Amino acid sequence: MADQAEKLRKIMDRYSKKENTSEKQARKAKFIGITSGKGGVGKTNFTVNLAISLRRLGYKVIIVDGDLGLANVDLITGIYLKYNISHMFSQGKSIFDIMSEGPDGIKIISGGSGIKEFHLLSGKNLNQFINEIEKLEKYFDFIIMDTGAGISENVIKILLLSDDLVLVVTPDPTSLMDGYALLKTVVLYGYVGNIKTVVNMVGSKKEAEEVYNKLNGVSNRFLNKNIEFLGYLNRSFIVSNSVKKQQPFILDRPNSSVSKKINNIALKFINKEKSNDLKTKSLSQRLKEFFSIEGALNK
Template identity: 40%
Template structure:
């Protein structure tokens, strides 16, 4: 716990040295279509976050939504590995003004495309304001080809992860029944709560051995977050443990494609439907991708630890 607190203080100290820039581009434009931006994250690594990102995206694609996944795991980006497709370009090529944002889109199955972030998002934080405005304008064109953008972050409490969480309209938090996973998920929400008590947190329990276990984990984490952090998280559902998921990863084929008629594939579909059903009103208030990008850059005055 001591190491975790020290880590949080170090992150805050770095961010407080940055200067906040306000921008008119974040203001909504009447009748302008905006896509929804959701960050998928976890308190620790190894909980199946990226697997869920890919299969949730495909489930949404099957429903007819145009989905773009931004692989924002700055250390271990591997969306392309799970799809079995190698991208030609990354977001960094756009920032270097060598390619357009559409050049970085890699076509996947079922209405899903993905972008490898490389170190592009991290690089954005170091640009001058005029350069930033230009890059944001370029990336914002994705709203023409996407209804939903899923941001697959790295795991744990780091500066980049918290930026993505605070900037997104909504957050999908992945945990497993392991006590360390639950504790780290709580720690991540605690960090976010210091800056945004109204952040929409949605829970998914992965690798549950039974419905009873999944519901127990959901209640345990939800009660702790609501009691001590005054945030009410929402449950999107759970994914049962299935050894075939590991086989699908090794074969580089998304699970719901290789095993479409399994219980787990149905659970991915149920989570996708619930995500869209309960969030219809929320989508009207989204800042869209442009707003997300500005918030991502300006998340520098966050008071993350008290």
């Protein structure tokens, strides 16, 4: 049996032959950075289920697990990821070599476990990474980056490149405080994309709206930045059971309230994409510009 990487390359080759030149040039993947101020808020679980929902709407979706060194998308999906980003540099793997098939047709790239990655993205390695990202842009509609929690250089670099920044918070005051601190940091470093939030683990719609209003209020007041309310997810045994079973809840319980809420959130990305094409530069172009300036983060 051919290895998985070879299968993926063949699939991508077949797909590229179906598109004409103008379609290829027009394709620009939307880059979504999903983040949180602290761990334990359900960020990765939300990422995986959102990706599957977008895929079911007919879009080509890949998750890049950017929680480098503590990646856990594999735990949520229950799949074995043989390679990760570090193998691009240590073993000369291509982006397709380290790509794995995820549930329901999504693709996954692991950030690895116990490794420190983003400091490797300089010089020759950086050029290689950019070239590989350019390949992804040709084949996917959405590149979803699941960042690490908290404020770190790696997280901020990823978020500054995203078209849409999605902050996952819970009603926990520490989640709100740390989430606001993260937003403050990316805004101060000049983030110009869309900021959105999802309120997770709430007891009711009213509670979710109260949490959102608090966060949006301080963001407007002190950062002069409006936050879009994407939606909320209830605290549910369905979610916790799906994590234990390593089966995304949108597949395990597709007709549940929490799955329907994920689908509604996915539709907001689709409707936004159709109604307003804000993107003027590709991800690879922004990567080149960003890393060519040695940025304020390294000063």
